[in-house]
Amino acid sequence: MDNILIYFYSYKEAIFIIVLSIYLGIEVISNVPSVLHTPLMSGANAISGVIIIGGIILVGHSDLSHLSLRLVIGIFAILFATLNVVGGFAVTDRMLEMFKKKK
Amino acid sequence: MDAILTTYNGVEFTIGAAILEFSYLLAAILFVYGLKLLSRPETARKGNFWAAAGMVLAMVTTILLHTDTAGNYIPGGNAIVIIITVAIGSVIGLLISKRVKMTAMPQLVSIFNATGGIASALVGLLEFSNPGNESLLVTLLGLIVGSVAFSGSMIAYGKLDGKVGNISAGIMKYVNFIILAAIIGLTIYIMFQPNPQDVSLMVYILFAAALAYGVLFVMPIGGADMPVVISLLNSLTGIAAAFAGFIYNNQAMILGGILVGAAGSILTLLMTKAMNRSLINVIIGGFGGGGAATGDEGGIYKEISVSDASILLAYSKKVVVVPGYGLAVAQAQHTVHELEKLLEGKGVSVKYGIHPVAGRMPGHMNVLLAEADVSYDKLVEMDEINKEMETTDVIIVVGANDVVNPSANDHPGSPIYGMPVINAEKAKNVIVMKRGMGKGYAGIENPLFFRDNTRMLFGNAKDSLQKLVNEVNTL
Numbered sequence: 001m002d003n004i005l006i007y008f009y010s011y012k013e014a015i016f017i018i019v020l021s022i023y024l025g026i027e028v029i030s031n032v033p034s035v036l037h038t039p040l041m042s043g044a045n046a047i048s049g050v051i052i053i054g055g056i057i058l059v060g061h062s063d064l065s066h067l068s069l070r071l072v073i074g075i076f077a078i079l080f081a082t083l084n085v086v087g088g089f090a091v092t093d094r095m096l097e098m099f100k101k102k103k
Numbered sequence: 104m105d106a107i108l109t110t111y112n113g114v115e116f117t118i119g120a121a122i123l124e125f126s127y128l129l130a131a132i133l134f135v136y137g138l139k140l141l142s143r144p145e146t147a148r149k150g151n152f153w154a155a156a157g158m159v160l161a162m163v164t165t166i167l168l169h170t171d172t173a174g175n176y177i178p179g180g181n182a183i184v185i186i187i188t189v190a191i192g193s194v195i196g197l198l199i200s201k202r203v204k205m206t207a208m209p210q211l212v213s214i215f216n217a218t219g220g221i222a223s224a225l226v227g228l229l230e231f232s233n234p235g236n237e238s239l240l241v242t243l244l245g246l247i248v249g250s251v252a253f254s255g256s257m258i259a260y261g262k263l264d265g266k267v268g269n270i271s272a273g274i275m276k277y278v279n280f281i282i283l284a285a286i287i288g289l290t291i292y293i294m295f296q297p298n299p300q301d302v303s304l305m306v307y308i309l310f311a312a313a314l315a316y317g318v319l320f321v322m323p324i325g326g327a328d329m330p331v332v333i334s335l336l337n338s339l340t341g342i343a344a345a346f347a348g349f350i351y352n353n354q355a356m357i358l359g360g361i362l363v364g365a366a367g368s369i370l371t372l373l374m375t376k377a378m379n380r381s382l383i384n385v386i387i388g389g390f391g392g393g394g395a396a397t398g399d400e401g402g403i404y405k406e407i408s409v410s411d412a413s414i415l416l417a418y419s420k421k422v423v424v425v426p427g428y429g430l431a432v433a434q435a436q437h438t439v440h441e442l443e444k445l446l447e448g449k450g451v452s453v454k455y456g457i458h459p460v461a462g463r464m465p466g467h468m469n470v471l472l473a474e475a476d477v478s479y480d481k482l483v484e485m486d487e488i489n490k491e492m493e494t495t496d497v498i499i500v501v502g503a504n505d506v507v508n509p510s511a512n513d514h515p516g517s518p519i520y521g522m523p524v525i526n527a528e529k530a531k532n533v534i535v536m537k538r539g540m541g542k543g544y545a546g547i548e549n550p551l552f553f554r555d556n557t558r559m560l561f562g563n564a565k566d567s568l569q570k571l572v573n574e575v576n577t578l
Contacts, residue, residue: 014349014357021358024135025365032142034459035479037370037466041337042212043141043151044366047134048219048341050158050348050359051249052189054226056165057351059185060177070229075188077225082192083199084219084340089155091200091211096148098205098473 039095046088052081119168119176126164127355133157134359138366144479161355162189172235205474206434209464210263213333216340217256223249223343224310230350231299231306238350239299243290245346246306247313252339254317259332262321263463275323282316320386326428327505329463331374331385338367370465377459377485379511379522402550404540407558409567412534413574416442417449419496419532423488425456425525426468429502429538435565436475439501442572443477449575454481456488456498456525458506485525492529500527500535500551502564508549518547533557536567 008015032040055078062071109116133153140150166182177185203211227246230236261267289309293299324332341363348356375382407415416422424439443453455477461468469482483491492498500507507527510517527533528551535552539561551557560567 017354017357018345018361021361022365025138025362026369028135028139028362029142029366029369033144034457034466034484035144035469035482036142036147037459038208038212038464038470039147039151039466040138040141040366041334041370041465042215043154044138044363045212045216045219045337045340046151047138047154047158047359048216048337048344048363049222050134050161050356051219051223051226051344052158053161053165053353053356054230054344054347054351055222056162056177056185057169058226058229059188060166060169060181061171061175062181064178064180064184070232073225073229075184077222077229078185078188079192080218080225081222082189083196084215084222085155085158085196086193087196087200087211087218088215089151089158090197091203091208091215092151093148094200095205095208095470095473096151098470098476099144099147099479 035099039092039099042088042095043092046085046092049081049084049088052078052085055081117170117174120170123164123168124354126160126168127353130157130161130355131358133160134355134362138362157355205470206431206436207264208470209329209333209462209467210260212464213256213260213263213336216333216337217253217260219340220249220252220256220336220343223340223347224253224313225249226347226350227343228306228310230347232303234300236350240290240294241346241349243293243306243309245343245350246310247286247290248339248346249343250310250313251317251320252336252343254314255321255332255339256317256336258318258321259329259336262324262326263329267322275319279316279319282312282319286312286316324385326463327460328378328385330460330465330467331371331378331382333464334367334370334374335382338364338371341365341367374460374465377523379519402553404552404557404559407534407560409560409570409574412558412560413571413578415532415534416446416451416497416499416571417575417578419446419451421452421454421491421495421497422446423454423456423483423491423495423498423530425458425461425498425500425503425507425527426472427458427461427501427503427506428463428467429536429564431462431467431471431502433502433564435501435568436471436477438565438568438572440472440475440477442568442575443481445572445575449578454483454488454491456485457482458485458503458525461503461506485523489526492526495530497532497534498527498530500533500537501568502536504537504549505547507551508547509551509554510547510549514550527551528554528556531556534560536560536562536564538563 059074134157137150137154140146170176224246227242230242293305296302341360345357345360348360446453457468507525509528511519511522511524533556
């Protein structure tokens, strides 16, 4: 019991963020009409490309003087994450445009 | 503002760092706001825009203002490498997203999900060997979850594209279990090393095992369960990004990742509910559990000719179309819209009854019909359309089967008993468009086909619809 409390206390900020984000995610998403399931999924998918920040930090502080495996993998991480972000948002926009243009 | 060191309440920081954190807060707010707007049809496009804006903001400020532990900014040379990489990725991403056909949307969503997963895995792999990293457990978890999301999404893509078949040997259950146990064991082993970074070989093995697990876990899952799997994988990618966020103590990454994880989980649950199955049941695969043969199956089905069908449709007051995966396969969305317009022109009210798991991803039918310009107020959700069944003159089932199977309502022995379905049999007339008398994904008979008020119209959905359009035109 003490261990759990100590763990909670030492990571309290992180735990607050996790719990509240989960709650927020559930609140924001529930009651979405099924018309929007695909765009929502693909838009959310683009947001998960936020891992690109990690890639930028990695490559940003890498040593450029020689071509290391680390640098190459980091560049690939950025490349893939960009595909996720840009492709995801662009295709979501394309879908939503179709939803809109009728009357 | 270069390296102005400020002290407040004993905490030292630079103004640049403060601005960076503030921009992450803004980005996080934009993610939440964007997602909120995305959940309403009128504002969805704006929501997507604002979420994207949040992402751009976070990227730009990270390049400009991020400092390493020694307080060094990202050097100009590195910034250029990053910008060039992002530019290349953006061009490829834009080209793919503009070029891909709407019918290939499930594949595309899977591909983009895979790229996010592998990016998280690679970041985890690199950060693990970083000696300054104090959060090894989350690093490993990010690596594992990202890898599973990547290889799982690639297999899902292959299946959706018809490149990968269903392989579901009974032994797979055990293999999956063993790999999962190995992943957990390896993680614990690595964590208990006095110097975890010394066992980098183990980390590569862990990476490989996680990739293998993703492959094996999606492999046996059948086509009709794809909506569940795709939203589950989507949620995993979010969780992987959140784990990576903990490495950098980056709140925008944590919040963005968890938000996606939570949203994906909700969608996954919605999908499993729509199939009346548990997530475990979907993952383990197959319609297990007492799939005994249904009693009153078989019987005589009656066909209808195109001309009779068109007369029936043209002189109805109310027609409901129930689309399924067959519509997507035949790419008949434009033809069905043509028929809809033609009938509306003759004063027939036409609506679409959309089952939540019709197709291969959540909302698949909506996207498909929207592409053909069908107005979204004509797309009616299952519960709503079921209320209107008794007053519907003709219901046309196009390439759907299990989602209109009445056994789900009245046959406790049926494997799909309890799954919510569109009650097509309650309409006055039912026209079923099918290629043949083959069974649906669940491999069970559909008594709907043998009801007195049901007529079968065999053939490719697109051809049949085209013939109907031509015939109705002459009336």
